[in-house]
Amino acid sequence: MGILSWLGPAERTFSRGGIHPLEYKELSADCAIEAFTPNSVTVPVSQALGRPAVPTVEKKAKVRRGDVIARVPDDGLCIHATVSGIVKNVGRAPHPVLVTDTAITILAKADEAEPEFPANEDWHRLDREGMLEKLKQGGVVGLGGAAFPTYRKLTLPQDVSVDTLLINGSECEPYLTCDYRLMLEEAEKVVLGAWAIAKIIGVKRCLIGVEDNKPQAAQALRDAIAASKPSELSPAVDIEVLMTETKYPQGAERQLIEALTGRVVPRRGLPMHVGVVVQNVATAYACLEAIRHDKPVIDRIITVSGLGVRQPKNLRVPIGTSVADVLAHCGGMQTEVIKVLSGGPMMGRTLGDLEVPVVKGTSGLLFLTRGETDLERYQPCISCGECLNVCPLGLEPNRVSQYVENGRPLETEPFGSMDCFECGCCAYVCPSNRPLVQFMQVAKTAVRSRAARLGK
Amino acid sequence: MSEQTPQLHLAYGPHVRRGRTTTEVMWLVNLALLPALLWAVFVFGWQAFAITLSAVAGCVVAEYIACRVTRTPVTVGDGSVVCTGILLAYTLPPGMPLWMPFIGGALGVFFAKSVFGGLGYNLFNVALIGRAIMMATFPVAMTTAWLEPRYQDLGSAIDALTGATPLAAMKDTPAGVAPDAFAGVPQDMDMWLSFLLGLRPGCIGEVSVALIALGAAFLLWHRIIKLYIPLSVIAGAAVMAVFSDLPLIYLLSGGLWLGAFFMATDYVTSPATARGQIVFGLGIGLLTGIIRNWGGYPEGICYAILLMNMLVPALDEWFPPKRVAPESGAPS
Numbered sequence: 001m002g003i004l005s006w007l008g009p010a011e012r013t014f015s016r017g018g019i020h021p022l023e024y025k026e027l028s029a030d031c032a033i034e035a036f037t038p039n040s041v042t043v044p045v046s047q048a049l050g051r052p053a054v055p056t057v058e059k060k061a062k063v064r065r066g067d068v069i070a071r072v073p074d075d076g077l078c079i080h081a082t083v084s085g086i087v088k089n090v091g092r093a094p095h096p097v098l099v100t101d102t103a104i105t106i107l108a109k110a111d112e113a114e115p116e117f118p119a120n121e122d123w124h125r126l127d128r129e130g131m132l133e134k135l136k137q138g139g140v141v142g143l144g145g146a147a148f149p150t151y152r153k154l155t156l157p158q159d160v161s162v163d164t165l166l167i168n169g170s171e172c173e174p175y176l177t178c179d180y181r182l183m184l185e186e187a188e189k190v191v192l193g194a195w196a197i198a199k200i201i202g203v204k205r206c207l208i209g210v211e212d213n214k215p216q217a218a219q220a221l222r223d224a225i226a227a228s229k230p231s232e233l234s235p236a237v238d239i240e241v242l243m244t245e246t247k248y249p250q251g252a253e254r255q256l257i258e259a260l261t262g263r264v265v266p267r268r269g270l271p272m273h274v275g276v277v278v279q280n281v282a283t284a285y286a287c288l289e290a291i292r293h294d295k296p297v298i299d300r301i302i303t304v305s306g307l308g309v310r311q312p313k314n315l316r317v318p319i320g321t322s323v324a325d326v327l328a329h330c331g332g333m334q335t336e337v338i339k340v341l342s343g344g345p346m347m348g349r350t351l352g353d354l355e356v357p358v359v360k361g362t363s364g365l366l367f368l369t370r371g372e373t374d375l376e377r378y379q380p381c382i383s384c385g386e387c388l389n390v391c392p393l394g395l396e397p398n399r400v401s402q403y404v405e406n407g408r409p410l411e412t413e414p415f416g417s418m419d420c421f422e423c424g425c426c427a428y429v430c431p432s433n434r435p436l437v438q439f440m441q442v443a444k445t446a447v448r449s450r451a452a453r454l455g456k
Numbered sequence: 457m458s459e460q461t462p463q464l465h466l467a468y469g470p471h472v473r474r475g476r477t478t479t480e481v482m483w484l485v486n487l488a489l490l491p492a493l494l495w496a497v498f499v500f501g502w503q504a505f506a507i508t509l510s511a512v513a514g515c516v517v518a519e520y521i522a523c524r525v526t527r528t529p530v531t532v533g534d535g536s537v538v539c540t541g542i543l544l545a546y547t548l549p550p551g552m553p554l555w556m557p558f559i560g561g562a563l564g565v566f567f568a569k570s571v572f573g574g575l576g577y578n579l580f581n582v583a584l585i586g587r588a589i590m591m592a593t594f595p596v597a598m599t600t601a602w603l604e605p606r607y608q609d610l611g612s613a614i615d616a617l618t619g620a621t622p623l624a625a626m627k628d629t630p631a632g633v634a635p636d637a638f639a640g641v642p643q644d645m646d647m648w649l650s651f652l653l654g655l656r657p658g659c660i661g662e663v664s665v666a667l668i669a670l671g672a673a674f675l676l677w678h679r680i681i682k683l684y685i686p687l688s689v690i691a692g693a694a695v696m697a698v699f700s701d702l703p704l705i706y707l708l709s710g711g712l713w714l715g716a717f718f719m720a721t722d723y724v725t726s727p728a729t730a731r732g733q734i735v736f737g738l739g740i741g742l743l744t745g746i747i748r749n750w751g752g753y754p755e756g757i758c759y760a761i762l763l764m765n766m767l768v769p770a771l772d773e774w775f776p777p778k779r780v781a782p783e784s785g786a787p788s
Binding site for chain 1 (some may be wrong): 464469473474481489536574575576577726772776
């Protein structure tokens, strides 16, 4: 990269660190999105950052796809039935993050007529408040993984001024191709969703960032912009697609903001403090579905991949579909699988139970074999400094890990433990195989629990 | 599912790795050191190889015993202790008795590595502590067991050198009188060229600057070392070379290049950031010059590196990486 930068114009990217892991996207990149509906779904009540929703249906109730089945008290964010059928149970069930959670199990009835969610003709005349209400009713959350309620993210405080909307089509995690397929197959809805978000936050400029390993996606978006003319809607929004270098973690919020706008979010600040709001392409798509079609977030597109699954696919599944059902639909797994992940291989979590459901924040299910992932022991830090070179924030994972190992996690703040967003670049390059992200986690937990004890 | 479910492991991410391990890094370093050893065998005979084996054996034995005694996993295979043995041997005169390197290696590993907790925990360069112990223990052999390099008549027996190494000869010459020839250095070749190639008396692995550079290029190609430390070591020494009557020969003599590329760059005992590494390297170069010019020994790189090793924790503290994001700016 150093030498390349002398040869030509620098590629658009963030300024420090980053890695180039093997992509493995070819496993599923050419698989068109395929719909799959299981016989039953288990929909957890905790699917957004914040308080869990409370079930509003009881056992044996008849529900139609799209009906509200749980609602967050006071707040009103909704969770919906994702198939039409009978509520079989309301009770504890496996959850990909919380281990177990209250969930509503619905048995699908094949003879039910499915609601169609037609488009409202006047959707774009809806005002800001009307649109936000639809996002809340539709249960729209950030689908990039964080699952932050979108209506809250788009309700900006009075004292900040935002001038640019960024739509994140980076998809920098290896293996994952669901955002790529979405941009390719549903480019128009992504573009119009971006326009709607821009209208809500009142900006005239929108940049869509796509890594340069996905030129077809960028072209599809440009074609969609030319066809749907968001600059002729009212209000006019200037939407532009910008290619970025393919480098992990290009899709992380701060890194994308720097790559596309050159602005650096302060350590304790948020994107809006530098005049920017970031939304994932899948969230933009979900916003349009909620606003134009009154279709809540009841489906999600996931990538099923890894060398351990027989038929890698990009699937559109109802929220609540179990991993086991998805796996059976993809031909089952090889016996050499040692890890099943929810999410990408850099930041995803391992699953120990295949009965866990796909939730709103699930971007992929990966079945990794021994050749792709490892279970090695770790060794002492040899101070090679590789983690310092790749950290996109300029933190010191090596020293955090040494302090934690020596029982001093409370002293790690000067080395950046509280700023770490756990992208995992450090652990990816560590020759001693050290679980540096986990050391960061230990440090953060210790610092936070001390702060809680002191009543801060 | 009818098929048997595999055993699923729970672990924290990331779940993919670049896949270059410490063990691979260490064996690549050993590979990069090989050309200099082949050259040593060529100019000094099989004695050079035997000394290297002896030093490696001493280091490996000490490491093995330490691991067994402390009931920790035996780390002999990780290549690091073999590297220590090779580097120690490279700093020894080729004419020394074979049992001495074994003792030096074993004591070096014990005192500089094992007692600190093994790989990753040592403060000082292990090979150089071994050499320092040998300087104190076997001073005569360490300073006189030089061999004359063979270069024309390869069939001839290797002669013990009666004179001194070039650095010692320069040190003994009055200031302002540049020696026009050194014992054991070919007269029919440009002096700088014979120093570059390694046709001069000296320690086993230090003589051929060209082959050390070749090994270093291999490590740079594999991105195992960076140039910050080696270049600043040589830059620091170059500043001190102005006090010498033969500045170029001054820089091509002794263990400067071996130390700059293979010892000062030891991950464990060098700073982690570029700025720290530059200060570290300059310090080594300048200290080397100070010891060479005004100290009691003809060569100073060994003690210069050991002295700067002591500063590494402080350099890591003083030169942390620069944070990307400003402290605040958020209205809150």
